[in-house]
Amino acid sequence: MMALQSCRKIINTVLVERKHFFSYIPLNKYDETCFNLLKSRIKFSGPLTVYDYMKEVLTNPVSGYYVTKNSIGKQGDFITSPEISQLLGEMVALWTLNEWTKLGSPKPLQLVELGPGKGSMMHDILRVYKRLKLDESISVHFVEVSDELSKVQGNKLCTSVLKHNNKTYYQEGRTENNVPIFWHKAIQDVPKTFTCILAHEFFDALPVHILKQTVDGWREVLIDLTECGTKLCYVISSGPTPACVFSKYSNGREYFEISPQSGLILEHIACMLEEHGGFALIVDYGHNGEKKDTFRGFRNHKLVDPLEAPGSSDLTADVDFTFLKNVTNDKLLSFGPVSQRSFLKQLHIDIRLQVLLKSCKNEKEKNDILSGYHMIMDTDKMGECFKVMSLFPVVLKEFFNDFPVVGFVNK
Numbered sequence: 001m002m003a004l005q006s007c008r009k010i011i012n013t014v015l016v017e018r019k020h021f022f023s024y025i026p027l028n029k030y031d032e033t034c035f036n037l038l039k040s041r042i043k044f045s046g047p048l049t050v051y052d053y054m055k056e057v058l059t060n061p062v063s064g065y066y067v068t069k070n071s072i073g074k075q076g077d078f079i080t081s082p083e084i085s086q087l088l089g090e091m092v093a094l095w096t097l098n099e100w101t102k103l104g105s106p107k108p109l110q111l112v113e114l115g116p117g118k119g120s121m122m123h124d125i126l127r128v129y130k131r132l133k134l135d136e137s138i139s140v141h142f143v144e145v146s147d148e149l150s151k152v153q154g155n156k157l158c159t160s161v162l163k164h165n166n167k168t169y170y171q172e173g174r175t176e177n178n179v180p181i182f183w184h185k186a187i188q189d190v191p192k193t194f195t196c197i198l199a200h201e202f203f204d205a206l207p208v209h210i211l212k213q214t215v216d217g218w219r220e221v222l223i224d225l226t227e228c229g230t231k232l233c234y235v236i237s238s239g240p241t242p243a244c245v246f247s248k249y250s251n252g253r254e255y256f257e258i259s260p261q262s263g264l265i266l267e268h269i270a271c272m273l274e275e276h277g278g279f280a281l282i283v284d285y286g287h288n289g290e291k292k293d294t295f296r297g298f299r300n301h302k303l304v305d306p307l308e309a310p311g312s313s314d315l316t317a318d319v320d321f322t323f324l325k326n327v328t329n330d331k332l333l334s335f336g337p338v339s340q341r342s343f344l345k346q347l348h349i350d351i352r353l354q355v356l357l358k359s360c361k362n363e364k365e366k367n368d369i370l371s372g373y374h375m376i377m378d379t380d381k382m383g384e385c386f387k388v389m390s391l392f393p394v395v396l397k398e399f400f401n402d403f404p405v406v407g408f409v410n411k
Contacts, residue, residue, distance in 0.1 A: 034063035034311030038232070039225060047222035047235055049243060050295065051260075054207035057310045059145055065311055066146045066205075082121035082200065084382075085372030087356070089124025091347045092281065096125070096196050097132070098406050099279055099390075105137075106277065110195045112141045114187065114265075115202035119153035126157070130177055140181040141169075141190050150183050157181060187268055195278035197269055203319045204285050206261045209243040210295065212236060213254040218247040223307065232307040249323050251289040257317050263327045270331040273393050280391040282324070286337060287387075289322030321389055332391045333400065335408035340376065341383030343407040349377070 034057060041056070042048060048056070058065045082089050100109055113122055122140060129135060140157075144150050150171055154161040158173030158181060168191075171183035184190055210221035220241040226233050246258040269280055285294075297306035299313035306315050321337045328334065336343075353373055360366045377383045390405055 030309050030312055031063070034060065034065075035232075035309070037063060038310060039229070042223075042225050047224040047237075049209055049220060049222055049241070050257075051207040051209045051243070053223045053310075054315050057315055058205065058207075063311050065314060067148070082124065083118065084375045085369070086124045087349055087352060087369075087373060088344070088376055089121040090128055090352060091344050091349055092121065092198065092200075092283075093125040093128035094347060095281065095407060096198075097128070097134075099392075100196065102403055103277070103279075103396075106194045107137050108193075109138045110141060110191065110193050110278075111138055112143065112187070112190055112195055112197045114143045114197065114199040115205065116142045116144060116153055117149065117201070119156040121198070121200055122153075123156060126175060126177075126179060129179075135175075135177040135179050138179060140179060142181065142183045143185070143187050143190065144183055145185055153183075154181075187265060190272075192272060192276050194276055195272060197272075197278065197280035199280070200283045202284065203259070203262050203265075203282065203324070204316045205314070206259050206265075208257040208259045208295065208317045209246065210257050211244060211247055211250070211255070213247075213250070218244040220244060232310070234307075249289075249320075249326070251322060253290075253292050255292045257293075257295060257320070258323065259317070259320070262319070262324060266324050266327045269391070270328040273391065274331045274395075277393065279393075282319075282321075282337075282389045282391070283340065283386060284319045285316070285385055285387075286319035286321045288337065289320055291318055291320075294318035319387070321387060324389070328391065331394055333394050333397055334389060334391055335405045336389035337387035338389075338408055339379075339384050340386035340388055341379065343388040344377060346407045346409060349373075 037060065038048070038053070038056060056064075059067060061067055096111070100106075111122070111125070116122055119142075122142075126135075126140070129138060142150070142153060144153065154171060154173050157175055159176055161171055161173035164170055164172065168189040169182040169184050173181050175181065212219055212221055214236070218240060219237045220243050222235050222237055223232055224235045225231070243258070243260075246260065249258055250256055273279065287294075295306055295315070295317045297304040297308070297313035297315055299309075304313050306313070325334045353369070356369050357366055360369065375381050376386075388407065390408060392400070392405070
């Protein structure tokens with residue numbers, strides 16, 4: 001394989017412009033720190049893989065989007081489902097309780113959430129656990145790289161927080177009901193015990209490589225500077241790159257995205273669940289290995305060119321659930337993916353909706369609840385494009401023949 005070298009010899013083709021897919025949103029003020037760092041890196045060592053570009057733009061400690069910005073909510077660049085409706089978090093709580101109970105309710109239950117956003121989903125989950133008087137049976141562990149978001153989460157969920165420099169967690173706190181919460185930078189730092197792992201809109205933010213099949217074989221899509229050096233553009237390597245080894249996951253596509261980091265995290269989750277017990281629930285934008293081009297940016301709740309003004313918008317790519325299943329199928333059973341709408345319907349979300357509506361004090365409260373419900377459920381909104389998949393140790397295969405996993409029953 002030809003390695004990525006600093007010379008421009010590996011570049012020979014400029015990709016077709018993709019800007020017609022996106023909105024143009026002018027920026028009143030743009031901090032060029034991120035672009036200048038990328039520019040210097042490209043000039044020094046050559047074009048970047050899309051994987052390295054996403055990693056640099058999102059998590060660079062100086063200019064990274066997730067590190068420096070509080071991007072979630074109406075004032076941010078995107079809104080997640082838990083920010084829209086409490087119903088999602090409540091239904092997830094009921095699902096975790098149901099599966100935990102079926103497995104004998106081993107205690108303590110460790111709830112792990114990857115990329116918890118503002119902490120809204122966990123807030124709703126803990127409210128359900130509190131009502132059922134299960135506070136003493138659980139601990140919460142967040143995997144969060146953003147110091148900014150960890151502050152938001154701590155303020156939302158805890159009465160006080162402590163910072164640490166020499167432990168596997170960098171922050172800890174307790175809720176008003178004395179539920180301990182710990183913050184980790186990586187899932188590898190989470191304690192090894194019976195665990196329920198939740199990942200809502202987490203994997204779509206992990207960096208991807210983009211591969212393209214040409215007449216000469218598989219090549220990688222890279223990011224370079226335009227001739228004038230003031231903008232970024234797509235190019236294609238003239239020879240195979242190390243990432244081309246993942247072409248075996250193309251699933252018949254001539255152009256596709258692959259996230260090795262997602263695979264590594266899933267492999268770790270598989271080992272955790274196989275050795276110590278537990279289960280996982282993944283909710284995300286995604287597909288079953290058929291989509292090709294989903295790499296995009298979000299700014300002010302609109303799609304934008306991911307190469308425009310790097311550092312000013314969130315970057316994402318749809319999750320390839322088929323790839324995730326293939327990574328773990330020797331250790332874990334996978335159920336789904338099913339649409340978010342189907343999953344929540346099987347959990348009887350409509351019954352909970354009616355209870356909430358009856359408790360409303362005025363029409364505005366009713367309208368807000370109904371608006372949130374339709375946003376997470378309607379097929380032309382989040383109901384169909386969001387997929388849900390669950391994972392369990394393979395040793396439970398026969399058990400689930402008699403006691404199917406709720407939310408994933410074929411009807």
